Amino acid sequence: MTNDKSSSPSFDDLRQNIDAIDREIHALLMRRADVVMALGALKKTDGGASAPLALRPGREAVILRKLAETHKGPFPLPALLGIWRSMISAYLHMQTPFNVLVPQQDQGISFGAGSLWDLARSHFGAAIPIHTAASPRAIVTALAHDPTLLGVLPRPTLDDWWTTLPLGHADRPHIVAALPAWSSDGPHAYLLSRTPPEPMGADVALILVRGTEMDSSVILQAAHRAGLDDASISAYKAGIDGHASHLIATRRLDAVAGAEGPLAAAVRGEAGLAGLFAEPLAL
Numbered sequence: 244m245t246n247d248k249s250s251s252p253s254f255d256d257l258r259q260n261i262d263a264i265d266r267e268i269h270a271l272l273m274r275r276a277d278v279v280m281a282l283g284a285l286k287k288t289d290g291g292a293s294a295p296l297a298l299r300p301g302r303e304a305v306i307l308r309k310l311a312e313t314h315k316g317p318f319p320l321p322a323l324l325g326i327w328r329s330m331i332s333a334y335l336h337m338q339t340p341f342n343v344l345v346p347q348q349d350q351g352i353s354f355g356a357g358s359l360w361d362l363a364r365s366h367f368g369a370a371i372p373i374h375t376a377a378s379p380r381a382i383v384t385a386l387a388h389d390p391t392l393l394g395v396l397p398r399p400t401l402d403d404w405w406t407t408l409p410l411g412h413a414d415r416p417h418i419v420a421a422l423p424a425w426s427s428d429g430p431h432a433y434l435l436s437r438t439p440p441e442p443m444g445a446d447v448a449l450i451l452v453r454g455t456e457m458d459s460s461v462i463l464q465a466a467h468r469a470g471l472d473d474a475s476i477s478a479y480k481a482g483i484d485g486h487a488s489h490l491i492a493t494r495r496l497d498a499v500a501g502a503e504g505p506l507a508a509a510v511r512g513e514a515g516l517a518g519l520f521a522e523p524l525a526l
């Protein structure tokens with residue numbers, strides 16, 4: 244028989260199947276919420292680490308990387324990663340509420356091909372509040388005053404906000420992630436947070452050097468002498484006041500702390516870690 248009901252499930256059978264799976268997914272999401280909240284409570288009591296933000300950008304990057312490595316089958320990996328990004332942001336917001344700032348993009352001001360708002364929305368998902376700020380620099384200032392804010396900033400070659408990052412004390416805005424989390428052509432934007440940056444496995448460290456040295460090759464030579472053998476200048480800005488800022492990228496995280504002294508000496512200025520980010524996944 245060709246229309247044997249037992250061998251080919253009906254529309255109803257299949258839809259009931261989907262409903263049962265959806266109930267399981269929902270129950271698992273609620274279970275994950277309980278665990279995340281327990282973790283959030285632990286973060287508040289453990290060693291007095293009552294950070295205003297529970298954000299762990301390194302852990303988030305590791306979760307996505309593992310997902311990309313183990314995924315098989317026809318369901319599109321970007322869709323899967325998008326679900327996880329949205330999920331992680333919502334859980335983070337349950338632990339410690341936060342707001343995201345993106346710079347306003349008026350007509351004529353462009354921070355790259357896409358809009359930073361769209362980039363932020365797809366990174367954080369539907370549930371996270373996003374607001375505009377007057378400028379990228381205004382976001383750096385806002386974060387310095389409010390540790391529950393996150394900022395999505397344009398690439399450093401498109402705007403000089405990075406020259407104003409404070410250096411020195413630990414509780415200051417850092418670059419903690421690159422957006423989007425997966426990309427065929429590298430970062431389009433950086434995520435700024437007061438959360439201290441943490442290594443996550445496939446990282447790029449960014450060192451900000453501010454001083455009087457205008458020649459980037461002098462800075463690079465100093466970086467190489469300091470052990471940053473792969474260092475490259477990722478952005479450069481000369482001021483009208485005879486001062487220049489350089490942003491140096493390196494994967495030598497082990498050498499970063501020691502490099503700051505020699506770099507500061509080379510520019511007769513200051514040098515410090517501007518942040519760390521996980522390389523976007525190249526799918």
Ligand SMILES: C=C(O[C@@H]1C=C(C(=O)O)C=C[C@H]1O)C(=O)O
Binds near residue numbers: 297298300303332
């Ligand atoms: C759950 C945690 O807190 C946040 C939420 C995460 C998640 O939902 O997986 C991951 C990292 C953190 O940003 C954690 O620290 O593990």
